[in-house]
Amino acid sequence: MSFKRRHVLCLIPAALVVSLLLVLSPYEECLAQNSCRDCHKELGDALAQPVLDMDKGDIHASRNLSCADCHGGDPTSEDAEIAMSSKKGFLGKPTTAKVPEFCARCHSNPGYMRNYSVSIPTDQYEKYWGSQHGMTLKKGGTDVATCINCHGVHTIYPAKNPQSSVWPVSVPKTCDKCHGNEALMKKYGRDYSTYKDYAAGVHGQALLVKKDLGAPACNDCHGNHGAVPPGVDIVAQVCRECHASTAELFLSSPHKAAFDALKLPECVACHSNHRIERPKDQFLSVTGEGFCGKCHSADDANNGYKTAILIKAAIDSLREQQAEAASLIDAAEKKGVAVNEAKFLLKDSQDALLKSRDAIHTVNLEKVEASVKAGLNITQKVMQMGRQALDEFRFRTSGWFISTILILLLIIGIWLKIRQMEQRTNSKS
């Protein structure tokens, strides 16, 4: 091998090392070669904002997608005219109407998206045009939500990231940006107090206050990309998604046919939609805040009024007895008597009350009473255990008093003995 050839061969590993270093060079260094970033950073203010936003952990930037991947152009050119020329495919900032299409170039392409995640959905674009937002946009309404209104623009986080605007706990606030806008909602004839109502309701309390991610956000009932307000005919279907067993009971009840005839929106008719109050036994009342009295009156031919009163009485009896049992157990526990078993049983009794409350959706007195009876049997056992625990405490206390008196008598006896001994010793000395 000639000297020259040997030198050329030596260059191969050197070239490999340089290539490897280039491949492994940090993302920041790669970005530094991006003329979009360089110029926009230098321009400052609003023009620099997209670059600054992307550096906050944007999903696209973190996957090495650059400005040009969305906006087109030539980031290798230092000349703004060339870099941002239409010849180089520069698209610029899309109009509101063009945003869905802009994002869909990649997000509707399963083959391309598979490079990033095999499970990522690619039907958002299609769904969007079926949504109220998409339909309005199609009609020329440009003040409706497009992709960027919910997901953000240059700082987009994956939906599973708690920082994301579409993280379940953040969804209600994200929707409220538009749906809480009085002027905008009035324009479309929509209610603008939805967030306030939702936040005050059980679902809002669970999600926003308790941070229970199992609780539904707006999109769980309305859909997200295909968001539409559920109509009277399908609203119960939405509730059934989670409240399946209650729905079964309702469907088997005589209320189903009656509600259909009256065109009442099933669950919503009693529980409302966004401001869903925590159910109370008082709801069963035929007077005051009770729901039953709103449709049923004392002269009902179908006995509904009387049945409502009896169902409420049955539920009340179980609840009251359970409260008494709980207070007995609590009193015994505060006195230091171990009541673990009774507490376990009390939970069973609480479950029975829940089942009974659920059974009222059958509006069948016999079924409710059967469920209540099962609960009462358990509650009676708990009460008995509570009373026994309190008896045990009384036994312990009296035992302590008796033994203390005996010990005190013994102390007095010993003390008298000491005095006697010492008096005797003193008199001797």
Next chain:
Amino acid sequence: MAADTKTSFDLKKWFKDRYDFGPFLDLAKHKIVPIHHHTIWYYFGGITLFLFLVQVLTGILLLLYYRPGADSAFESVQFIITQVKFGWLIRSLHSWSANLMVLAAFIHMFSNFFVQSYRKPREFTWLSGMLLFGLTLGFGFSGYLLPWNELAFFATKVGTDIIGVVPVVGKPLLIFLRGSEDVTGATLNRFFGFHVALLPLTFLGFLTIHLLFVQDQGMAEPISYSKLPKEKQRSMAFFPNFVLRDLIGWLFVLIILTLLALFFPWELGKKADLFASAPAGIKPEWYFMFMFQTLKLLPSTLFFIEGELLGILGFGLGALLWALVPFFDKRGSENRSNPFLRIIGVAIVLYILAMTVAGYVL
């Protein structure tokens, strides 16, 4: 009458024929206890002993049902307090008497420090007492884990972590105590072994030595008392006068103990979960609180040394100096009071109290 004398059984003689307890009885009869302003402190040694006896008795009863092991310890304690007749009482008495024993031992130790009872010739009594105090804390630390509840689990984790910080021996000691890198069922088994075998055996040995010293050398006299003329030195016989007074003290402690056990039964809490995150506000037993709080307040580094390590070394050195105080107190060995040491003692007591309160309040 003569026939009666012949037939009556003489128990004293029966014993004397077999073993002569005379010297012991003579020792008890001739031993006297000085009477002065500080006589009250003499009773705390006896109270500590009484509480130890309660510990032994209730501990043996608990052993009848307690089953060590990560899958059985908690359940067995739960069984004891809910199903076993008077099990709740025995368990509560054991826990309360353990805490009262540590308190009594603290009082006993500090009272002897302040009246300089450790001075010549009682240096060994002080040293054996120090060892007994250390073993008492060991009993507390090992026993705390045995119910295998959440608080005990995390407190043991934190406590053993602290031991692990000690240079050179820390890590091997931590592994030895835990039985592995982490607190697991193996730790529980080890602590059980320490608590019911190793510690009691060692404790009994030192207790015997301690009591023999006290009985042989008699009660230490305060310096002011020893300087009184003989005719002004009041005293009482150890047996039966002092012993009966001691008994009254024991009975009062028994009333307090049963009162606490009945109205403030020791809680069992939740079962330890090895995979759960530590609940907020994990605290050690009250008698370790001043050390724990000090370590918490120390900065992460101090004089180029890790703050926690410095704290541990500081406490170690402090305990060593405390144990060797009879050899430092030259004034004490000359039967003179030592105001400097008294000030230090008061400062230590105030420090322990302040840090303990801070540990619960802050």
